[in-house]
Amino acid sequence: MAWDRLGDKARQRLQDQLVREQVRAVASGSAYWKKRFADIGRPAASVTSVDKLASVPAVGERDVSPTGDAAAMASLVLHGGEKHFALHTHGPTLRRALRKKATRSRDYPRIVARETRATSYGWTGLGFRYPVASTRGDLDVLSRTGARMWSVIGATADDALLAAVPPGSVEYDALHYAALGAGAPALFPGIDPAEVATAALLAPPTVLAVAAAAATQVLTGLNEAGVPLKQLRTLLLVGAPTDDERAAARRGLADVGAAGDAVVLGVHVPAGGRLAWAECRPSAGGSGLHTYPDHDLVQVVDPESGDPVSGEPSTAAGAGGELVLSQLGLRGSAVLRWRTGDLAAAIDTSPCPACQRKVPRLVGVRRGALVVATDAGLPLDLRAVAGALAGRADLADWRVVVGGRARDGRQQVVVHLAPNGDAGAATVGAAADIRAAAGMLPSQLVLAENGELGRLPGEALTRRMLLRR
Numbered sequence: 001m002a003w004d005r006l007g008d009k010a011r012q013r014l015q016d017q018l019v020r021e022q023v024r025a026v027a028s029g030s031a032y033w034k035k036r037f038a039d040i041g042r043p044a045a046s047v048t049s050v051d052k053l054a055s056v057p058a059v060g061e062r063d064v065s066p067t068g069d070a071a072a073m074a075s076l077v078l079h080g081g082e083k084h085f086a087l088h089t090h091g092p093t094l095r096r097a098l099r100k101k102a103t104r105s106r107d108y109p110r111i112v113a114r115e116t117r118a119t120s121y122g123w124t125g126l127g128f129r130y131p132v133a134s135t136r137g138d139l140d141v142l143s144r145t146g147a148r149m150w151s152v153i154g155a156t157a158d159d160a161l162l163a164a165v166p167p168g169s170v171e172y173d174a175l176h177y178a179a180l181g182a183g184a185p186a187l188f189p190g191i192d193p194a195e196v197a198t199a200a201l202l203a204p205p206t207v208l209a210v211a212a213a214a215a216t217q218v219l220t221g222l223n224e225a226g227v228p229l230k231q232l233r234t235l236l237l238v239g240a241p242t243d244d245e246r247a248a249a250r251r252g253l254a255d256v257g258a259a260g261d262a263v264v265l266g267v268h269v270p271a272g273g274r275l276a277w278a279e280c281r282p283s284a285g286g287s288g289l290h291t292y293p294d295h296d297l298v299q300v301v302d303p304e305s306g307d308p309v310s311g312e313p314s315t316a317a318g319a320g321g322e323l324v325l326s327q328l329g330l331r332g333s334a335v336l337r338w339r340t341g342d343l344a345a346a347i348d349t350s351p352c353p354a355c356q357r358k359v360p361r362l363v364g365v366r367r368g369a370l371v372v373a374t375d376a377g378l379p380l381d382l383r384a385v386a387g388a389l390a391g392r393a394d395l396a397d398w399r400v401v402v403g404g405r406a407r408d409g410r411q412q413v414v415v416h417l418a419p420n421g422d423a424g425a426a427t428v429g430a431a432a433d434i435r436a437a438a439g440m441l442p443s444q445l446v447l448a449e450n451g452e453l454g455r456l457p458g459e460a461l462t463r464r465m466l467l468r469r
């Protein structure tokens, strides 16, 4: 059955099986997960389904590396040898390998290494940058899912990709392997405008991939360099684009004289992930990011508490929250119940109304919304701030307000507290816990009456976290 045609029952059966395999591999191969499963008293063998996995507490980069040290993220990498391979490898690959072993072929150790040895690293991260590892087998998955992405965006082997994305990033790798998998020509000049223009003059792109925030600037630069853009029919905005970024990109396409049927589509690799999800061409970007159900298990948690969102336990379908990713069938860095820092309005499991693919789609994604830059220019993890405030007996309620300061537009994070009882003790306690959990203090702590908190202006990022523009 094709990856994008599985009915609900078949998808659940497949994902249950892949979850069992993945959890076994992860719990025995990764230092972090070995300890984690022991700490929470959940033997890997007890996680037998998607629903059971949903009750495993979600974790993110700060949980694996509280100090933001990239080296600590190596504990996510699976280490396995021949035994690991025999226990956790899929049937056909394993059978082929065992035939090689029986004939004492030199291919046997090669096959084992291919599935177990991390050989390739891409950069990712929200609060800090860290590498995620891929095995040779994982790169095959990148290439296969990349070819699918190519078809989701309505591109063919005749399309030519120009990707202006940072070399070494997971986005770069995903697009690189997508072009390889699709057999399409592609150039990766990096993000220097002069280099991008030179590459575009060499091979005028039909597909242009660029960071969502930089699209207009790149289009203008190409136009000014004299790059013919009338064949450009797909603009991929890397990182789930905001409505403003989409609108600006559409205007930019019109301004540079792109093809009449040119579309703007979002493509996104969540922090910690490696596979690129895309919006489908028939939807012109309106039906959400299409995931790969045989490699991605997408769920949501409450961004304030990290608890599962009530609803259908398998995906909390229809519900919104922080996007939590479990990667299935990838054996480099193990991403299980991973808090991506992205907010999603909903996970839609109904067939896509535009392309009819039956794959879970992520609707209304706000990339990295839960990790913000403060006025000191440092990243502050709002999940850690919320975690330090949620459920405190000395607080009646609280709000976190993120936004540009009126005076100079610098980003600041203001925490409003309504204490129960002693205001001084509650403020000091909350500040100390925020510092311990988030590694730094917010820009301001403000005491408020309980009733005032509900009237604070701002757009709700979550119930208690507000965005002020």
Ligand SMILES: [Zn+2]
Residues within 6 Å of the ligand: 279, 280, 283, 287, 290, 352, 353, 354, 355, 356, 357
């Ligand atoms: Zn679609």
